[in-house]
Amino acid sequence: MGGPQLQKASDTLRGANGLPLRIYGKFDAAFVAVDNRGKAHSGQGVCYVSDDNDLLGIIWIEQIPDFNLVLKRFNVRKVHTLNHDALRDQMITKLRRDFAGVFKPGLGCCLKAKATLQLRPDTYTVSIKRRPVPYASLPLLDAEIDRLVAQNVIFSVFRPLTMGCANRCCEKSQRIHTILRQRSSHIRPATDPL
Structure with a gap:
């Protein structure tokens, strides 16, 4: 054709x-x-x-x-490919440098905001017997309690026993919401998960 x-x-x-x-x-x-x-x-x-x-x-x-x-x-004078692993590592390094306090081990403390907690008038201290644990777990349990005490999560309370020796107890804020006086205005929860 x-x-x-x-x-x-x-x-x-x-x-x-x-x-x-x-x-x-x-x-x-x-x-x-x-x-x-x-x-x-x-x-x-x-x-x-x-x-x-x-x-x-x-x-x-x-x-x-x-x-x-x-x-x-x-x-096009230059073609550049991105190395995502290197960029992520650079960003992590920059965040660790700029916000070093956030990445320190431990719980940290909030120094700017102040909170006031008021107990209800009908509350009182409750002493509970410690739970039985296996003898082999005692060193691990003592180490964990010492770690939490060092981070000010819990604090030790020594109470005398009737036999004359001391018993080590720990106060924990596990059920604190039931003994706190409730405020009439509540803070609204955030819509985005943290």
């Missing part, structure tokens, strides 16, 4: 993603391209035949003023 005779293409063409394109052949062609203002521009170049009809080489692009203008305005 009067089609051009294909020449063998020895060139290896790659797409924008870097993968090779399947080329069936090439032929020399003269072309006319119309720009967005309706002006016709003629040029010459090699036409490669492939499965993709959107294939357009740099030789053609340089001869079409609209494409060439885009290339000159938005020329």
